[in-house]
Amino acid sequence: MTDSPDWPNIMQAVHHSAKPHFGSGKVADYIPALACIDPHKFGMTVALGNGEMHCIGDTDEAFSMQSISKIFTLALALQIYGDDLWKRVGREPSGSAFNSIVQLESEKGIPRNPLINAGAIVTTNHLVQHYSENSAHPQGAVGQLLALLQDQAGDKSIAVDEAVALSESETGSRNRSLAHFMSGFGVVQGDIERTLSSYFRQCAVAISCRQLARAALFLAFDGCDPVSGKRVLSSRRCRRINAVMMMSGHYDNSGDFAYRIGLPGKSGVGGGILVVAPGYGTVATWSPGLNEAGTSMVGAIALEELVRKTGWSIFV
Numbered sequence: 001m002t003d004s005p006d007w008p009n010i011m012q013a014v015h016h017s018a019k020p021h022f023g024s025g026k027v028a029d030y031i032p033a034l035a036c037i038d039p040h041k042f043g044m045t046v047a048l049g050n051g052e053m054h055c056i057g058d059t060d061e062a063f064s065m066q067s068i069s070k071i072f073t074l075a076l077a078l079q080i081y082g083d084d085l086w087k088r089v090g091r092e093p094s095g096s097a098f099n100s101i102v103q104l105e106s107e108k109g110i111p112r113n114p115l116i117n118a119g120a121i122v123t124t125n126h127l128v129q130h131y132s133e134n135s136a137h138p139q140g141a142v143g144q145l146l147a148l149l150q151d152q153a154g155d156k157s158i159a160v161d162e163a164v165a166l167s168e169s170e171t172g173s174r175n176r177s178l179a180h181f182m183s184g185f186g187v188v189q190g191d192i193e194r195t196l197s198s199y200f201r202q203c204a205v206a207i208s209c210r211q212l213a214r215a216a217l218f219l220a221f222d223g224c225d226p227v228s229g230k231r232v233l234s235s236r237r238c239r240r241i242n243a244v245m246m247m248s249g250h251y252d253n254s255g256d257f258a259y260r261i262g263l264p265g266k267s268g269v270g271g272g273i274l275v276v277a278p279g280y281g282t283v284a285t286w287s288p289g290l291n292e293a294g295t296s297m298v299g300a301i302a303l304e305e306l307v308r309k310t311g312w313s314i315f316v
């Protein structure tokens, strides 16, 4: 990468490469509240370690965070439980769909990783158990997630979209099945419906590209926000979250994403993708049309161009 990239030019090139594909892919409709989102939306924000933010398109429009929330709940759970978290969830790629149940029976209810739905439900179960026993944090696990996002983004407006949360809960049979199945193995513990409610609400957080890229910046700088200087996570845990994102951030599409973009990333069925470029910054894109694995099609195309222009792939 050059010493001082021409950011306006790079962002224009990204927009130019993405534009012919606007509207491609399929908007998630298994959560009815997401089905009506305009598939032609597209936004991207690049947040840099020096505090600069470079934005194009619908960068300030809030979208449903969905599975991108799993990165932040993983960070919270690692802060509290440390390596004990790995007793009930693995860190191997699943090679299966995000909502798959097939591996859980032969693997004694322990999900392959914290980014598939089953694994994220286990992470949330840890948080729900911790916060329900901790009167110092009456706002619970979702309150802690919101506080983390708001503090890091410097923006108190980040909130749960309650209509999306309700829609997820009403159509959440597969997630309920996963949670009850894992509870049968003792992997999910305590009040299952409380854990599910927390999981649905974390997925329903509404956030913009600008807010998301800013909130995640600590992940690109060893767990410490480079602008505020605030440490969120130890550097060791930060590296490990990025490793899990690299291997499993896109489920059965993780290999293709690594091949094309070469950076740790996390997709969400709201059409968002968060990407971490260690030592450089973070990128958040949003475009609602998805591929079969639930990754934004236009978002991935735009990221390919960004990485081509910046040389940010960790494989150089």
Ligand code: DON
Residues within 6 Å of the ligand: 065, 066, 067, 068, 098, 099, 117, 168, 175, 203, 267, 268, 269, 270, 293, 294, 295
């Ligand atoms: O649990 C679900 O199915 C959704 N709330 C989240 C799935 C998701 O975002 C998958 N990622 N691409």
